[in-house]
Amino acid sequence: MNAYKPKSAEEAVSIINSGESVFIHTAGAAPQALVKAMTARGGELRDVTIYQLHTEGEAPYCDEQYRDAFNVKALFVGSNVRAAINDGRAEFIPSFLSEVPLMFRSGVLPVDVALIQVSAPDKHGYCSLGISVDASKAAVDVAKKVIAQVNPKMPRTHGDGLLHISEFDAFVECEEDIPELKPHLLSDSEKLIGQHVAGIIEDGATLQMGIGAIPDAVLSCLGNHKDLGVHTEMFSDGVLPLLESGVINNKLKTRHPGVTVSGFMLGSRKLYDFVDDNPAVRMLDIQYVNDTAVIRKLPKMTSINSAIEIDLTGQVCADSIGTRIYSGVGGQMDFIRGASLSPGGKPIIALPSVTARNDTKIVPTLKSGAGVVTTRAHVHYVATEYGIADLYGKTLKERAKLMIEISHPDHRDALEKAAFERFR
Known part of the structure; x- marks a missing residue:
């Protein structure tokens, strides 16, 4: 020095x-x-x-x-x-x-x-x-x-x-505080989404989840699961109770067994103290972490991602509101595809059925100019507070019916009319 x-x-x-x-x-x-x-x-x-x-x-x-x-x-x-x-x-x-x-x-x-x-x-x-x-x-x-x-x-x-x-x-x-995420109080709809998603996560699954209310809601419902693993591009405090209780032990992972793998994290000081000099957490190059060829080899890989809106056929917009860029492509497609190719894997898109202004997030067609981050060919499971739609192997008409069933009741009539006019 x-x-x-x-x-x-x-x-x-x-x-x-x-x-x-x-x-x-x-x-x-x-x-x-x-x-x-x-x-x-x-x-x-x-x-x-x-x-x-x-x-x-x-x-x-x-x-x-x-x-x-x-x-x-x-x-x-x-x-x-x-x-x-x-x-x-x-x-x-x-x-x-x-x-x-x-x-x-x-x-x-x-x-x-x-x-x-x-x-x-x-x-x-x-x-x-x-x-x-x-x-x-x-x-x-x-x-x-x-x-x-x-x-x-x-x-x-x-x-x-x-x-x-x-x-x-x-x-x-330069000594300064690392940015922290403030704790989020889960809404009733977020809790329901967490319960629905947790219900299709199997014991022994390897998880990828983001940061935010819905991933935290899912993690909060996994306390009775066994032998879960983590291989994710990012994580936050929601994993800590499961790591501390042994629900997440990473022992069934075929890559980096016994180790939580991530590319970056953002959370509380408690999280930062937990990972400090902790050999059971490994921060790796995202070119490797998000490599579909790596992800698909993990058992029961379960990927949980969100969306800004999704249309009746399963097209997912996750980076823009119409033409206005909101976030980015990120790793959603990396993990959606990797999970779909994993033995027993489950790619999941989870989102509330409506916005804070009660506008539907399940729409007949995406807004003009909206970016399709995940194509309808890649989408399997879609979860809202009203349940889960399994779109894999379904026709466009069958998808529309399933998507309407998990939409908000206030918007179902309009969605059914749009689906009828489109698919007869």
Whole structure:
């Protein structure tokens, strides 16, 4: 450590040049001190391309005043860049999460600089990418310059994210809290969805679930299950009670038995403390985690994903509201396809039947301009608070009937009329 001296954030980002491309560490690992220092140079920098997935915290480089300095290209859209994307101040790259590392490694998306946040170095000088390995490891691998924010509050995780401090071209020491997710009080409809989905999850299944109310609702209903495993792109606090009780023990997994596998996480400090230096949790490169060839070999792989809306034939929109980009493609298709090919696997789309304004989320046709993230050929199970529709092997007319049965009663008449006019 004595051979490597920290710099100020301003000194560290001074090695970023106009015309270069910069990757920003994903989700809760976005290095805010470095982001702010880089943005402060917006008056002198020009045509710096920023690549990122979802990041927590601020994204000041998206402000109108920095349009000439930063060209933001998001591979997944979070709340901090959503307005900029839809106002034309930033751009969206549709991509499967499993292929983002390949885009970096192949040079399709060239990375000159990687801005990352890491744990404090151990006695051998190794830091960890902590709660976010995902595509960030690939960006670090190919970056010509790596600038790190060393934060003692970042947990040290096992897996692919270990980096020696000698690999950093510059680093800053900055202790700050890692972003946390506030606990969510489950609604009655979310609890019902959780019960329905939990009812078709078998003992010995391997789970992929996201972050949010519905995954938490499902996990809360699995207390009586046995020998579950986890191989997921992301996870949060919902898995902790099942890990602590032994319901999730990963012992039947054919890959990484006994180990929870993920690409990134976002949750409470309790979660971060649980994974800190825990060899039973392995954070791996998302090119591997989300590889369909890997996923399909896991027994009874059960994938639980959500949607913005879904039509009567099973087309899933999960990235936009009409033409307005809301999130991204992410890993939904990676796991939907992988689970469908797994022996005994179950790909599940779970969503409330209506929005907060009581608009139906099961629609005759998707909104104009909506993105089809998961095609109707890939969809098997669809769950709402009114039950589960198994669309696999069904005709379009049969699908419409099943989808109407799990729609909100207030909207069934209109959906039945639309289905009659379409399918006679």
